Amino acid sequence: MDGRSDRGAAGGCGSVREDLGANVIGALEPEENEQIGAHLAICPGCRAEHDELAKVARLLSELLPVTRVDRHPGWPSRAPSSRKPPQP
Numbered sequence: 001m002d003g004r005s006d007r008g009a010a011g012g013c014g015s016v017r018e019d020l021g022a023n024v025i026g027a028l029e030p031e032e033n034e035q036i037g038a039h040l041a042i043c044p045g046c047r048a049e050h051d052e053l054a055k056v057a058r059l060l061s062e063l064l065p066v067t068r069v070d071r072h073p074g075w076p077s078r079a080p081s082s083r084k085p086p087q088p
């Protein structure tokens with residue numbers, strides 16, 4: 001941590017770090033992932049940050065299996081109270 005790697009890196013670290021969280025959970029566009037990948041290749045600081053986030057994301061996905069709704073197609077997409085079943 002000498003602070004030098006945070007200055008002058010191509011693209012800048014700020015926007016990359018903002019997107020790292022979305023990157024590790026696969027929520028970014030492919031071209032955004034490419035930009036981040038290119039930055040991580042030249043920036044050890046962001047790479048370390050990315051590794052930490054990836055670790056946390058993996059832990060969270062194990063602790064909270066319901067991180068992606070589309071993995072549970074059987075779940076109702078509306079709140080149960082908004083649609084009552086017809087009563088005889």
Ligand SMILES: [Zn+2]
Pocket residue numbers: 006009012013016039043045046047
């Ligand atoms: Zn960086």
